[in-house]
Amino acid sequence: MEKATRIAELFAQSEAYVGKTARVQGWVRTRRDSKAGISFIELNDGSCLKSVQIIADHNHPEYQEILADITTGCSLQVEGTVSPSPGKGQSIEIRANRIKLYGRSDPLTYPLQKKRHSLEFLRQIAHLRPRSNTIGAVTRIRNRLSYGVHQFFQDRGFYYIHTPIITSSDCEGAGEVFRVTTLGPESLLTGQSDNIFEGDFFNRPAFLTVSGQLQAEIYALALGKVYTFGPTFRSENSNTSRHLAEFWMIEPEAAFCDLQDNLELAVEFVKHLVGTILVDCSEDLEFFAHFVEPALLETLQKTVDTSFEIISYKEAVAFLKRSDEAFTFPVEWGNDLQAEHERYLTEKLFQKPVAIIDFPRALKPFYMRVNADEQTVAAMDILVPRIGEIIGGSQREDRRDVLIEQMQLKGISTEEYRWYVELREFGSVPHAGFGCGLERMVQFTTGLPNIREVIPFPRTPGHAEF
Ligand code: 4AD
Ligand code: MG
Numbered sequence: 091m092e093k094a095t096r097i098a099e100l101f102a103q104s105e106a107y108v109g110k111t112a113r114v115q116g117w118v119r120t121r122r123d124s125k126a127g128i129s130f131i132e133l134n135d136g137s138c139l140k141s142v143q144i145i146a147d148h149n150h151p152e153y154q155e156i157l158a159d160i161t162t163g164c165s166l167q168v169e170g171t172v173s174p175s176p177g178k179g180q181s182i183e184i185r186a187n188r189i190k191l192y193g194r195s196d197p198l199t200y201p202l203q204k205k206r207h208s209l210e211f212l213r214q215i216a217h218l219r220p221r222s223n224t225i226g227a228v229t230r231i232r233n234r235l236s237y238g239v240h241q242f243f244q245d246r247g248f249y250y251i252h253t254p255i256i257t258s259s260d261c262e263g264a265g266e267v268f269r270v271t272t273l274g275p276e277s278l279l280t281g282q283s284d285n286i287f288e289g290d291f292f293n294r295p296a297f298l299t300v301s302g303q304l305q306a307e308i309y310a311l312a313l314g315k316v317y318t319f320g321p322t323f324r325s326e327n328s329n330t331s332r333h334l335a336e337f338w339m340i341e342p343e344a345a346f347c348d349l350q351d352n353l354e355l356a357v358e359f360v361k362h363l364v365g366t367i368l369v370d371c372s373e374d375l376e377f378f379a380h381f382v383e384p385a386l387l388e389t390l391q392k393t394v395d396t397s398f399e400i401i402s403y404k405e406a407v408a409f410l411k412r413s414d415e416a417f418t419f420p421v422e423w424g425n426d427l428q429a430e431h432e433r434y435l436t437e438k439l440f441q442k443p444v445a446i447i448d449f450p451r452a453l454k455p456f457y458m459r460v461n462a463d464e465q466t467v468a469a470m471d472i473l474v475p476r477i478g479e480i481i482g483g484s485q486r487e488d489r490r491d492v493l494i495e496q497m498q499l500k501g502i503s504t505e506e507y508r509w510y511v512e513l514r515e516f517g518s519v520p521h522a523g524f525g526c527g528l529e530r531m532v533q534f535t536t537g538l539p540n541i542r543e544v545i546p547f548p549r550t551p552g553h554a555e556f
Contacts, residue, residue, distance in 0.1 A: 094167060098137035104182045107172040112184060114142060115167045117221055118195075120204050121160055123148075131160060133168065136226055139373050143175060143183040144168050153189040163195030163202065209543055216547055216556050224381075227374035228544055231367060232532050238366045239319055239340050239528075242359055248315040248342055253302030255321065258294060259507065261304050263455050263500060266326045267297035268335075298323035301525060302341050304457070304510060307486060310343035310521055311513055317342040319528075329551050331540045332429070332477060334529060336549040343523035349459075349468040349485040352522035353445055356472055356481050357398050359526065360443065365394045367535045375535075383537025389475055390535065398443040399435075403466065406431075406446050409439060424450050427471075432478035443474045456500040457510075458484040459520075460492050470524070477534050483524020490514035 094115040100107055116135030123129050127148040132141040144166075146157060160166065167190040175183040201215050202222060212219040219225045240250065260267050272291040287294050302318035309316040322339045342355065367375065368390055379386040401409070410421040410431055415438075419428040427446070435444050448461060449469040458467035468485035487493040493514055497504050504511055532544035542548040547556045 092167065096137040097133070097135045097140065097142050100142060100172070101138065101140060101181065104172070108174055108182060110172055111169060111187070112172050113167065113169045114184065116141075116165070118160060118162055118164050118166060120162055129157060129160070131166075131168075133166060134221070134226075136220070136229075138230075139223060139227060139377055143177060144170065144186050144189075145173075145183055146186045146189065150186070152187060156189065156191045159191055159194055160189070161195055161197040161200075162204070163197070163200035165192040165195075166190065167192065209538075209540065213542055213548070220546070223377065224538075224543070227371075227377050228532065228536055228538065229546070230374055231371050231535055232528070232544065234367060234370055235363055235528065235531055235535065236319075238363050239317075241366075242362050243315075243317045243342060246315070248317045248344075249309070249313050251306065251309050251313075251316045251318050253299065253305040253318040253320065253341075255299055256292075256296055257299045257305075258292075258296055259304055260297065261299075261301040261455070261457075263502060264300070264324075264326070266324045267300060268323050268325050270296040270298060300324050301339065303343065303523060303525065306341055306343040306523060307510075307513065307521065310345045310523070311517070311519065314346070315342070315344045327551055330429075331542075332530060332533070334541055334545060334548055334550060337541075337545065338528040339525050340528060341523060341525045343521065345519050345521045347485075347522045348520050349447065349470060349522060352483055352485060352524060353400070353447065353470050356470070356483060356524050356526075357443075357445070360398075360472065360474070360480070360531075361394050363531060364390050364535060368394065371535075378537045382539075383476070386537040392442055393474065396442050398445050398472070399440040400445045400447065402448045403427075403446055403450065404448070406435060406444075409435065413439070424452065426453055429478045432473045433476070436473045436475040436478070441475070443472060445470055445472045454484070456496045456502045457486050457493075458496075459487045459489075460496065468522075472524075474534050476537070476539075477530050480530045480534060481524050481526045483522065485520065485522040488514060488518045488520050490518065 092113060094113040097114055100112060114133060116133045119132040119134050119141050121129055121131045129146040131144040131146060133144050134141040148157060168184060168186050169188040170184040170186040172182050173185055175181060202218050212222055220229055256270050299322055301322055306316055306318050319340045321336055323336050325335060407421055407423050413434060415434055417430050447470045448466040451465060451467050454467050454469050458469050460467055470483050471479050472481035474480050487496055494504055529541050529544050533541055538544055
């Protein structure tokens with residue numbers, strides 16, 4: 091195939107390209123014709139928000155014959171002279187000398203028209219929606235964030251490890267696992283044997299992972315600093331704008347590290363990612379600020395520039411009680427904080443990211459380190475405006491006996507998790523880590539209200555299309 095220049099590169103280096111011949115490839119956004127026998131074709135290749143304008147002459151012998159077939163949605167390769175453009179908002183355009191039409195597109199049935207489509211409609215055409223401005227911009231930001239995650243941890247000496255997707259542990263202990271089985275429904279129902287997993291592929295219960303943390307701990311207790319970044323699955327039946335059944339999580343884990351160090355790392359991480367997007371995706375951000383969330387740039391800049399508010403759970407409860415908001419969920423020591431509480435703290439009270447530490451023991455999983463008060467654990471949640479919780483983490487229980495007590499309290503089998511207890515018997519050290527939902531980070535940086543827009547193929551209760 092002939093090599094072509096990406097449209098983003100053409101705009102970025104426009105001065106160098108003017109007067110020269112360039113070749114571009116992409117999909118037609120729109121086409122309009124002038125009375126003077128000229129076609130103006132907007133071509134987009136996904137490398138940036140902007141399309142490049144192609145000027146095609148109806149009498150050009152090279153492409154006269156195919157011009158009528160060039161309609162919205164079709165794919166083209168265009169070679170032509172780059173010229174300064176008189177049109178508003180475009181520095182250059184291409185005067186076509188050659189056009190190759192790859193795939194036609196019926197303008198009457200092509201679902202993506204020039205007009206603005208609703209995000210709900212775009213979700214139904216997930217095979218075409220990456221060609222829209224919104225999903226194109228989301229995809230570039232998601233890509234930059236993912237790369238930024240690796241840069242951040244690699245620069246700080248963390249090793250990237252791959253924790254299993256099929257696992258036998260339910261790290262969060264919430265029972266929100268998807269079972270992995272090769273047994274058909276008949277064999278599960280007959281119940282001939284005591285062991286209903288007999289004849290199943292793993293000969294034991296197996297699930298899709300809800301978190302790579304427990305396995306990351308194993309590696310942190312050997313390599314010091316590690317992170318895992320992969321898909322996680324939760325069957326929680328929460329049909330909300332911030333929950334997915336399949337989402338991507340970034341989970342660092344560090345040995346010789348306490349809650350304070352962990353919190354500092356998490357704050358630096360959020361600032362780093364947001365700062366990177368502000369610099370490297372400014373054009374896409376301006377698009378979202380214009381069409382989706384007017385306060386976007388201000389919120390993101392503030393996240394980078396100001397220190398996060400750090401309060402204990404106890405203080406958070408006190409602040410919430412003192413407020414005159416009419417919350418739907420009651421605020422009491424011992425109750426979980428709900429989205430409405432998180433939003434009040436970040437959007438109204440502090441108007442910036444807030445870290446909450448030291449949650450009641452009963453609210454959190456078995457692995458968190460019990461504090462000296464014995465009532466709370468060394469947990470931390472980081473909340474940001476519009477999203478609420480973006481990070482959840484903790485210092486891990488590194489004392490064998492306390493861990494066993496916690497497991498017994500929460501009904502976790504010390505036999506099943508024998509290996510986890512052994513890590514506290516052979517060279518235990520204080521260690522800590524956190525999990526950040528990539529989609530929540532994409533939501534935060536784009537301002538998009540619904541998490542279904544920020545992952546290519548969202549899985550939610552009742553939905554696993556494509
Ligand atoms: O707070 P969570 O449940 O923490 C853990 O899973 C720990 N094992 C992490 C660790 O310490 N290594 O989840 C961590 C983050 C949340 O703060 C949220 O950003 C995201 O994962 N998350 C979800 N994102 C989308 N859809 C869901 N259903 C999510 N559940 C959690
Ligand atoms: Mg959490």
